[in-house]
Amino acid sequence: MLHIPIRQGFRYADVVAKQKPVVVISDPKAIRALAHPARQRVIDELYNGKVLTATECAEIAGLTPSAMSYHLRALEKWGIIERAEESADGRERPWRARAASLRIDSTSAGAGRLAGHAIMRTAMNGVLEQFQDLSDKDPWDDVSTLSRSRLWLTHEEAVRFSNELNDLVDRFKKKRTQSDHPADARQISSLYAVVPIGKAPEES
Numbered sequence: 001m002l003h004i005p006i007r008q009g010f011r012y013a014d015v016v017a018k019q020k021p022v023v024v025i026s027d028p029k030a031i032r033a034l035a036h037p038a039r040q041r042v043i044d045e046l047y048n049g050k051v052l053t054a055t056e057c058a059e060i061a062g063l064t065p066s067a068m069s070y071h072l073r074a075l076e077k078w079g080i081i082e083r084a085e086e087s088a089d090g091r092e093r094p095w096r097a098r099a100a101s102l103r104i105d106s107t108s109a110g111a112g113r114l115a116g117h118a119i120m121r122t123a124m125n126g127v128l129e130q131f132q133d134l135s136d137k138d139p140w141d142d143v144s145t146l147s148r149s150r151l152w153l154t155h156e157e158a159v160r161f162s163n164e165l166n167d168l169v170d171r172f173k174k175k176r177t178q179s180d181h182p183a184d185a186r187q188i189s190s191l192y193a194v195v196p197i198g199k200a201p202e203e204s
Contacts, residue, residue: 026105030078035118049178
């Protein structure tokens with residue numbers, strides 16, 4: 001699940017990693033490293049609780065294992081993912097998320113902000129593809145929805161609105177993961193945006 005909380009960038013969640021609760025990325029070079037669509041697909045899976053080999057990541061991203069290994073090493077360099085323990089059968093050592101969530105601080109100007117925009121674009125395109133892939137015969141089609149609203153809020157109200165949206169998502173996450181959820185549960189992708197538009201009001 002991907003959240004875009006106001007003034008905080010991105011947070012990929014629902015992983016069972018035990019190291020850090022959150023990894024915060026603010027270096028523009030690190031943010032640019034995340035802007036590649038293939039890397040985002042893999043990050044999304046790893047930060048949703050999966051532990052994957054480079055070969056499995058390559059299949060998800062549509063790349064060769066050697067090309068995927070390059071991307072994985074780049075993500076490791078910036079402290080976003082790490083190697084998991086050796087597999088019991090001694091095969092290829094897998095990769096996992098380095099923390100329970102990943103937050104990208106893309107509020108700075110310049111290259112970091114542009115890279116943050118690229119990440120947002122890829123995330124939104126991914127949700128659009130999910131809508132397109134959903135069959136009209138799917139029994140869960142009735143819960144698919146996209147809502148767009150314009151609200152007139154004070155700055156304090158806008159902060160509270162954003163925080164309450166995050167709290168709502170957190171309440172429904174219920175700490176469920178890829179490997180720990182009810183048998184009748186299905187993965188749901190959600191995306192919302194809180195974006196100030198127009199000019200800021202003059203201070204009174």
